[in-house]
Structures are given as C-alpha cells and as structure tokens.
Amino acid sequence: MAWQLLPLELGFGSGQTCWRRLERWQEAGVFDQLHRILLAELNAAGQLDWSRACVDGSHIRAKKGAPTLVRRRSTGARRAANTT
Numbered sequence: 001m002a003w004q005l006l007p008l009e010l011g012f013g014s015g016q017t018c019w020r021r022l023e024r025w026q027e028a029g030v031f032d033q034l035h036r037i038l039l040a041e042l043n044a045a046g047q048l049d050w051s052r053a054c055v056d057g058s059h060i061r062a063k064k065g066a067p068t069l070v071r072r073r074s075t076g077a078r079r080a081a082n083t084t
Contacts, residue, residue, distance in 0.1 A: 003015030
C-alpha cells in the first residue's frame with residue numbers, strides 16, 4: 001500500500017510520518033534486532049527446522065568496491081566504430 005493511502009482514521013499519522021518512522025527504525029537496527037530475538041526464541045522453543053533453512057542473498061549488503069565476478073555488457077551509449 002502506498003504511504004499516501006494510509007487512512008488517517010488508524011491514528012498512525014500521515015503516510016509521510018509513518019515512512020519517516022519506519023526509516024528511523026530501520027537505520028537504528030530495530031528490525032534486525034527483532035529478527036534475531038524472534039529466531040532465538042523460536043529456536044529455544046524447538047519451533048525451527050534448521051534443516052530447511054537457506055541463505056537469501058537479497059538480505060545481505062554488498063561490499064562497496066568489491067570486485068565483480070561476472071563481466072556485464074554495458075548498456076550505455078557507445079561511439080560508432082571509425083570507418084576511415
């Protein structure tokens with residue numbers, strides 16, 4: 001749902017206010033901490049089947065400046081080959 005479409009009747013403030021709060025929580029690491037706590041509690045209760053776990057690279061930040069393993073074809077404009 002778009003932030004602008006959040007109903008004011010819910011009492012959360014405007015969509016912009018909600019977006020700013022979410023951004024601040026993300027920057028403060030609130031969601032990472034909640035995730036770790038939830039995993040620890042579920043693991044302690046025996047509610048996780050780790051044999052079915054997998055690693056999802058979409059949640060891992062790429063190192064800035066890390067070498068690229070695969071050469072990618074440029075989609076940028078190129079100068080035409082000189083024919084003279």
